[in-house]
Amino acid sequence: xxxxxxxxxxxxxxxxxxxxxxxxxxxxxxxxxxxxxxxxxxxxxxxxxxxxxxxxxxxxxxxxxxxxxxxxxxxxxxxxxxxxxxxxxxxxxxxxxxxxxxxxxxxxxxxxxxxxxxxxxxxxxxxxxxxxxxxxxxxxxxxxxxxxxxxxxxxxxxxxxxxxxxxxxxxxxxxxxxxxxxxxxxxxxxxxxxxxxxxxxxxxxxxxxxxxxxxxxxxxxxxxxxxxxxxxxxxxxxxxxxxxxxxxxxxxxxxxxxxxxxxxxxxxxxxxxxxxxxxxxxxxxxxxxxxxxxx
Amino acid sequence: xxxxxxxxxxxxxxxxxxxxxxxxxxxxxxxxxxxxxxxxxxxxxxxxxxxxxxxxxxxxxxxxxxxxxxxxxxxxxxxxxxxxxxxxxxxxxxxxxxxxxxxxxxxxxxxxxxxxxxxxxxxxxxxxxxxxxxxxxxxxxxxxxxxxxxxxxxxxxxxxxxxxxxxxxxxxxxxxxxxxxxxxxxxxxxxxxxxxxxxxxxxxxxxxxxxxxxxxxxxxxxxxxxxxxxxxxxxxxxxxxxxxxxxxxxxxxxxxxxxxxxxxxxxxxxxxxxxxxxxxxxxxxxxxxxxxxxx
Numbered sequence: 001x002x003x004x005x006x007x008x009x010x011x012x013x014x015x016x017x018x019x020x021x022x023x024x025x026x027x028x029x030x031x032x033x034x035x036x037x038x039x040x041x042x043x044x045x046x047x048x049x050x051x052x053x054x055x056x057x058x059x060x061x062x063x064x065x066x067x068x069x070x071x072x073x074x075x076x077x078x079x080x081x082x083x084x085x086x087x088x089x090x091x092x093x094x095x096x097x098x099x100x101x102x103x104x105x106x107x108x109x110x111x112x113x114x115x116x117x118x119x120x121x122x123x124x125x126x127x128x129x130x131x132x133x134x135x136x137x138x139x140x141x142x143x144x145x146x147x148x149x150x151x152x153x154x155x156x157x158x159x160x161x162x163x164x165x166x167x168x169x170x171x172x173x174x175x176x177x178x179x180x181x182x183x184x185x186x187x188x189x190x191x192x193x194x195x196x197x198x199x200x201x202x203x204x205x206x207x208x209x210x211x212x213x214x215x216x217x218x219x220x221x222x223x224x225x226x227x228x229x230x231x232x233x234x235x236x237x238x239x240x241x242x243x244x245x246x247x248x249x250x251x252x253x254x255x256x257x258x259x260x261x262x263x264x265x266x267x268x269x270x271x272x273x274x275x276x277x278x279x280x281x282x283x284x285x286x287x288x289x290x291x292x293x294x295x
Numbered sequence: 296x297x298x299x300x301x302x303x304x305x306x307x308x309x310x311x312x313x314x315x316x317x318x319x320x321x322x323x324x325x326x327x328x329x330x331x332x333x334x335x336x337x338x339x340x341x342x343x344x345x346x347x348x349x350x351x352x353x354x355x356x357x358x359x360x361x362x363x364x365x366x367x368x369x370x371x372x373x374x375x376x377x378x379x380x381x382x383x384x385x386x387x388x389x390x391x392x393x394x395x396x397x398x399x400x401x402x403x404x405x406x407x408x409x410x411x412x413x414x415x416x417x418x419x420x421x422x423x424x425x426x427x428x429x430x431x432x433x434x435x436x437x438x439x440x441x442x443x444x445x446x447x448x449x450x451x452x453x454x455x456x457x458x459x460x461x462x463x464x465x466x467x468x469x470x471x472x473x474x475x476x477x478x479x480x481x482x483x484x485x486x487x488x489x490x491x492x493x494x495x496x497x498x499x500x501x502x503x504x505x506x507x508x509x510x511x512x513x514x515x516x517x518x519x520x521x522x523x524x525x526x527x528x529x530x531x532x533x534x535x536x537x538x539x540x541x542x543x544x545x546x547x548x549x550x551x552x553x554x555x556x557x558x559x560x561x562x563x564x565x566x567x568x569x570x571x572x573x574x575x576x577x578x579x580x581x582x583x584x585x586x587x588x589x590x
Contacts, residue, residue, distance in 0.1 A: 087401035106382035122438035143417035
C-alpha cells in the first residue's frame with residue numbers, strides 16, 4: 001500500500017496532461033486536430049483511473065501506469081469516434097458537443113479513430129520505467145481487449161442483436177463483457193502489470209465492474225435527461241439495442257445493478273492490498289444516483 | 296547471404312498460410328468472416344514480401360520475419376477496407392470482387408478494419424524467435440508507419456488535396472511518402488530488425504520504391520483496363536486526386552517512373568548484401584509493363 005494516496009482528481013489531471021502531450025507530439029493538421037477533439041475534453045477517464053488505481057493501490061509507481069492508462073483511453077476514444085458514425089449508431093452528440101464526424105466530417109472521423117488506435121499501441125512501446133518484457137505483456141493485454149475477441153467483437157454482436165434468436169441475459173452479458181468489459185479488465189490488468197503484480201488479481205472485480213457499468217449506462221440512457229447525458233436519451237431504444245432495460249425492465253435492472261455493485265465491493269475486499277483508489281473509482285462510476293435506484 | 300534463396304512464390308504461400316492461421320485463431324462469426332474476406336485472397340503481398348526479402352537477403356532467418364510480414368499486410372488490408380468506404384473513396388470493387396462493405400455492410404467493414412489493425416499489433420507481440428526488445432522495436436516501426444505521421448496522416452492529406460494551394464510535386468511526394476511509402480519502409484525495416492541488422496540500411500531504397508510504386512499505381516489507374524485493375528479505372532480522376540498523371544501528364548509520369556526504377560536498382564546495389572529477393576520483389580511491383588512505359 002502506498003504511503004500516501006493521491007486524490008483521484010490529481011490522477012485525472014495527470015492523465016489529461018499526458019493525453020494532451022501525446023497529441024501535441026504529432027504533426028499539426030486537421031487529422032491531429034480531430035484526434036485531439038475526440039481524445040481530450042471532458043471524459044470521466046474511468047479506464048485510465050482504473051489503471052492508475054490498480055497500480056498505485058497494489059504498490060506500484062504511478063509513473064509506470066500513466067502510459068498504459070493513456071493507451072486504454074485512446075482505444076476507448078477511437079471506439080466512440082467510430083461508434084458515433086452514421087453507419088454505426090449515427091449519434092450527432094457526445095458529451096454535450098457535436099460528435100467527431102459532425103464537428104469535422106465522416107472521413108476525418110474515420111481516419112482520426114484509426115490513428116488514435118495506432119497511437120494507443122505506439123504509446124505502450126514508449127512506456128517509461130518498465131522493461132520490454134512488460135511492454136510486450138501490455139501490448140498483448142490491450143490488443144486482446146480491443147480486437148475481435150474483445151471490444152470490436154462485442155460491437156459486432158451488439159449490431160447483430162436484432163438477428164439473434166436468443167435475446168437473453170446470457171447473450172447480453174457476453175456481448176457487454178466483450179464490448180465494454182474487456183477494456184475495463186485490460187485497464188486494470190495494465191495497472192497490475194505496471195506494478196509487477198499478478199495480472200489476474202482483479203479479474204473477478206473487473207467482471208462485476210464491467211457489467212455494473214453497462215447496466216448503469218443502460219439505465220441512464222433510458223431514464224436520464226439530455227443535460228446530464230450530454231446527448232439525447234433513448235438511443236438504445238431507437239436502435240432496438242439489447243440492454244438490461246429492454247430485457248428485464250427498469251426495476252429489475254436496478255435490482256441487478258444493486259447486486260453487481262455489492263459484488264464489486266465484495267471482490268475488492270478480497271484483494272491482498274488496500275483498494276483505496278479502486279473503491280473511489282467504483283464510487284465515481286457507480287455511485288449514488290437516483291436514476292440507478294441507488295440512494 | 297543465405298545459402299539458398301527460396302522462390303518468391305514459396306514466400307507468398309507461407310505468408311498466405313500464416314495470415315489464414317491468424318484469422319482462424321479468432322472466434323468464428325461475422326466479424327472474423329469479414330476480416331478474412333479483407334485479408335485473405337488474391338493480394339500481391341508486396342509488403343510481406345519486402346519484409347521477408349529484407350530479412351532473408353540480409354542473412355536473417357525467414358521464420359522471424361513471418362509475423363511482422365503478416366502484421367504489415369494486416370495494416371495494409373485494414374487501410375484498404377476503410378479507404379473503400381462510402382465516406383472515403385466509395386469504391387465498390389477491389390481486386391475484381393465486391394469491396395468489403397459491399398460484400399458485408401458498412402458497419403461490419405468499419406469494425407473489421409478496426410479489428411485488423413488490432414490484430415496487426417497483436418501479431419507482433421507473439422513474434423517467435425526474437426527478444427522482447429526486438430518486438431518493441433517492431434511495434435514502434437509499425438505504429439509510426441501507420442499513424443498520424445505516416446499512413447493515416449497521408450490519407451488525410453490525400454483527402455484534403457482539393458484544398459491545398461500548392462498542388463505541386465513536393466506536396467505529391469510528401470503525401471505519397473506518408474500514405475504509401477511509410478508502410479513499405481516499415482515492412483523493409485521490420486525485415487531488417489528480424490535479421491538483427493541496422494534498421495536504416497534500406498531507407499533510401501524504400502523511398503524510391505514507394506514513390507515508384509505510387510507513380511505506377513497512378514498510371515495504371517489512368518491507363519489500365521477493368522479486368523487487369525480488378526476495379527473500374529479512372530477512380531483518381533473522378534475523385535480529383537492529386538496524382539503523378541494529374542500533375543505532370545502521362546508521358547512525364549512514365550519518365551519519372553523510369554528514373555525512380557533506376558534509383559531502386561542503384562540503391563539496392565549499394566546494400567552490403569546480395570539483394571536477390573529484393574530485386575525480385577521490385578521486379579514484381581514495377582516490372583515490365585507497357586502501361587508504365589516500360590518494355
